[in-house]
Amino acid sequence: MKQILPLLALGLLAGCTSILETGDSIERGLNPPSAFNYATTKPEGGFSTQLNDNRIGNKVELLAARKSKTDGGYTRVQFDLRNGSSLRQAINVSFEWLAADGTVTESQPNLIATPLEPGALTTVTATALKVQSAECRLRLISR
Amino acid sequence: MHKLSLLACAVFIVGCGTPATYKDPTGRELVVSLDKVNIQDFATAGSQMLESMISSPSFSKGAPVLQLGAITNDTADNFDTALLLSKLTVPLVNAGRVTLLDNDATANAARAESGSKANVPRAEYVLKGKILEDRSNAGSTRQGSFIFQLTLVEVKRGVAVWTDEKIVTKQGTKNAVGF
Incomplete structure (x- = not known):
């Protein structure tokens, strides 16, 4: 019986998520969870960025933001992203649309996984559904 | 000692x-299953596909009248x-951006009853599609791909004016949490 109890205790330690959560907390303390980074198009052209997570900000470069109108008069934007690191990056993107007065008119309800190989360049595109949507905010978070 | 071992077993089972916790259905911490389509895969x-469809010329102006056709689920998942x-x-x-026709039997009967001269919307486009799957494995690594195919058919001419296919592929040895 003395042999069984340590075995049970070992099983308890190995099988319980509470132990994993403790480890996760320690890990998160050293390596904080990912945060969203934003890039928003500007009426005068170009874009502004809000960097909340420097770890991804130093790896994935936002090269350009292009804004145009569709035949129906809806705004379309394209963001060029490049993985400037030597490791594969897994990022998630989504879009929010803003009216000229800054109010949010549309928001994409999900993140789209966008894997990027080292050095790879990708273009993410979004088209507004509403005419009043004038500017686009790209939300970007690492895996 | 026998009681003690039973207690230890009970602690093991209960502990x-x-x-269960609530999760953001649009977030990154959702269950990823290898053998089924998850809610985030549909999203x-x-x-x-929405981004692709609204970029087609059919959606450039006005609000076309759309009717939903059949979407065939050709996967093992229900x-x-x-x-x-x-x-x-x-x-x-x-x-x-669209006028969506109600597709149930009552709505269809009402439209038929109103006759061709009545001012009721008629379907200009029908959206139809298929969802397929492909599975493969190498050793203990399993891979599941779900293929979403949609086609927009212009009723007047009976031709496809937009079609697209998106593939969601997941790989691993077991189901997991997170993207």
Whole structure:
């Protein structure tokens, strides 16, 4: 019986998520969870960025933001992203649309996984559904 | 000692497992299953197809009248295909980009009853599609791909004016949490 109890205790330690959560907390303390980074198009052209997570900000470069109108008069934007690191990056993107007065008119309800190989360049595109949507905010978070 | 070992077993059984918590359905911490289509897979495929569809010339102006056709689920997983269609129709209808015809038997009968001269909307386009799957494995690593195919047919001419395919592929040895 003395042999069984340590075995049970070992099983308890190995099988319980509470132990994993403790480890996760320690890990998160050293390596904080990912945060969203934003890039928003500007009426005068170009874009502004809000960097909340420097770890991804130093790896994935936002090269350009292009804004145009569709035949129906809806705004379309394209963001060029490049993985400037030597490791594969897994990022998630989504879009929010803003009216000229800054109010949010549309928001994409999900993140789209966008894997990027080292050095790879990708273009993410979004088209507004509403005419009043004038500017686009790209939300970007690492895996 | 026998009681003690029973108690230890009970602690082992009760103490394990993760308590259920609410998660953001649009977030990154959702269960990823290898053998079924997850809720985020519908969202991903749906939003990408929506972006593609609204870029087609058929949606450049006005609010075309759209009717939903059949979406065939050709996978081993049993789910309602409305999970995919709603990702397209909800944003389109709420933004006023389409006039969506109600598709139930009563609505169809009402339209038939009203006759051709009545001022009721007629379907200009029908959206139809198929969801397929492909599975493969190498050793203990399993891979599941779900293929979402949609086609927009112009009723007047009976031709496809837009079609797209999105593939969601997942790989691993077991189901997991997170993207």
